[in-house]
Amino acid sequence: MTAIKESSTRNFNKQISAISCPVTYVMNKIGGHWKPIILYHLSTGQKRYSELRRAIPEITEKMLIQHLKQLQEDNLVLRTAEPVVPPFVTYSLTPAGARLQPVLDAMALWGLDDMAKGNN
Numbered sequence: 142m143t144a145i146k147e148s149s150t151r152n153f154n155k156q157i158s159a160i161s162c163p164v165t166y167v168m169n170k171i172g173g174h175w176k177p178i179i180l181y182h183l184s185t186g187q188k189r190y191s192e193l194r195r196a197i198p199e200i201t202e203k204m205l206i207q208h209l210k211q212l213q214e215d216n217l218v219l220r221t222a223e224p225v226v227p228p229f230v231t232y233s234l235t236p237a238g239a240r241l242q243p244v245l246d247a248m249a250l251w252g253l254d255d256m257a258k259g260n261n
Contacts, residue, residue: 170215171241175200175208180238181245183218187233217241 160166171177175197182188182196194205209232212218217238223229234241 167244170217173208175204176212177245177248179205179208179212180217180234180241181249183232183234183238184242184245187221187231189229189231193232212238 171180178197178200179193182193188196190205190209193209194200194202197205209218209220213220216235219233219235219238221231221233
């Protein structure tokens with residue numbers, strides 16, 4: 142797969158869209174298959190990596206690590222490492238991540254309703 146140049150028209154259009162469209166902005170932050178699921182599981186409180194891994198058994202370790210890092214970079218997830226041996230690391234929602242709770246709840250309710258209607 143070829144890398145896309147940072148200065149490409151596609152990247153330029155994505156940046157303009159993210160600035161001018163709030164839905165695009167949100168999708169850039171939480172888009173994809175796994176990010177909303179990770180955020181949903183963190184909405185019940187802080188979790189260790191192993192707890193997230195058990196809660197989402199379908200996700201690969203690489204994807205979980207990658208998405209946790211991206212969510213941290215987007216200021217939605219806080220990674221807290223205790224200075225002990227062995228390392229004790231927890232993940233929790235930042236205030237910005239916690240403000241997504243109504244969005245995630247609405248997605249879950251819509252999904253339950255649509256699944257009940259047999260639209261899957």
